[in-house]
Amino acid sequence: MDVLIVDTVDADVLGWLGSRHELHVAPQLAADAFALRAALETVRALVIPPGVALDAATLRDAPRLKVVGRVNAAAENIDLDACVRAGIEVVRPAAAHAAAEAEFVVGALLQLLRRVPIINAEGLHVGRELGGAVVGLVGITPSFKPLARLLTAFGATVKGYDPGVHASDGLWSRVDVEPSGLQALVRGSDALCLLLTCHTRYHGLFGERLLTEAKMNQVVVSLSHARLFDEVALAHALTEGPLAAAWLDAVEPDLLAPGRPLHGVTTLQTTPRVAASTHESRIRGAWAVARRIDEVLLAAPRGDFRTTRPAALAGLAIGPTPA
Template sequence: MKILVTELMWEDGIEELRRKGYTVDYDMELSRKREELLRLLPGYDALIVRNETKVDTEFLEAAKKTQVIGRLGVGLDNIDLQGARERGIPVISARNANATSVAEYVMAAMLDASRPLAAADADVREGNWNRKFFTGYELSKRTLGLVGMGEIAHRVAKRAKAFGMNVIGYDPFIAPFDHVIQETGIKQVEMDELLKESDFVSIHVPLNKATKHLINRKKFPLMKPHAYVINSARGGIIHEEDLVEAVEAKQIAGAYLDVLEKEPVQKDSPLARVDSIKLSPHIAGLTIEAQSRTAMLIAEEVDRVMNGGQSLCRVN
């Protein structure tokens, strides 16, 4: 049986599928070659994608013999889950495989904001010795606000607590005795209160109609002038033009964006003109360890479904 991989997949997952007897065709740029992708789809029994491949009606209609779609990650806004369900195609995600890596990205962003070592290094190399200018601040006793309290937020909270931070969270789908609150000690608050109290606001919700532009020009004035917002979830949850205005007006100190509404970043994007908005190329979950876990999990779960089994990672 044949499997088509349309985006970056770590080699150990590909080799595992081949070891199990599958023919695996791999083109990490195929998601950007739409016509070729649609032409190839009818010949494959299983498909493995990431976030750039648009699994829409046109895609699903072309995937005539596909038995399962594996998603190398957890975001599902690029996949028509209902359309796949109607066609009897299970979609499986790499449930929690990159959660630790994303949590560590959030910690790295907060540490960078509080102690900008790269900027200090560059300044010293210019011949300066600005000890007062680069006097930072401790994360201890600062407040981290988590918008969304799923597994990644849970792991962020555990690490932030270890740094002595206060952690609060907003999630309308979390009950008072759920483990993320009871086991981690997050204080559950309403959204506006979270924005008012937090020194750092970290986004951990999916992109959907309810969360589109959730953080916008109405919300930024509620935040502290020294606060940062961190988005490692999905582009579009923060209104980017409103963010630029808020930072330039000094309503907030800045942002760390690993995800954007349009990826890769556009050359004329206003985000690129603001130094205190730090951009990274959708890499929060892309550590070596997470890549390997994600690839191996999807390989194993695709194989399970192809052999008539039920996957715990099925999302539709």
């Protein structure tokens, strides 16, 4: 079998890919790990949803696997190191979801600024406008540039920080965003948008030291995983500290469970990774994954087992839809 699809993929994409390779669509395997592993023996390309785990043990049951695709850009449940060791390319079309994520962040900011009132100098509870606000963006991802454009169109002042990009780098002028240090960004922003990929070294980055220095009545929208925050510090900042409200779009299932620091915090909203989940972005992502799978399979001899030589992880730019 050339391609096994264990996700919901647009029919046009399936039709195109199926016209070029032997294709089997079995989304039901997402709920049956044993059956999935049994099906992998002859599979050369695999597309899986975020809820399906792909670890080293599973890869041992897939000796011919060359490429793994994820229509969603997240890498949860995929052992990237094991894939590299096995010479398997992992395709995650992050750029396909950039526009959807940018729109989601703007919508979340508009809701938080208007829905969570502050007390003005006259003692009235009032909402706020995005136009004229200072918005800090943390992390240069594919959604950074379209988000900066949208915010600027609303009349916001946009500043940015990325731990891997120096303030003197020409990238800042190309995205038309003023660079800032992280502490200064937290202190001076009316709204903070976290886009940063949450590597282990960033866990708890937004802890007491940073959150206690946030600008008064600041709102936070995060597409980064909630592990970027120290839970105790975030709960304190939302209930006793300077934050007016926060919206987290990537959280673990029991983050708000009784006994956890954020349980019962009414100024916190969470969503299960819906920022990138639009009809349009899934179609763009599916086409990008399908095109790369096609390229890999055409380049790899059909009868060969995979080599152990590591392959580079793929980053994709979205081009025109295949004919």
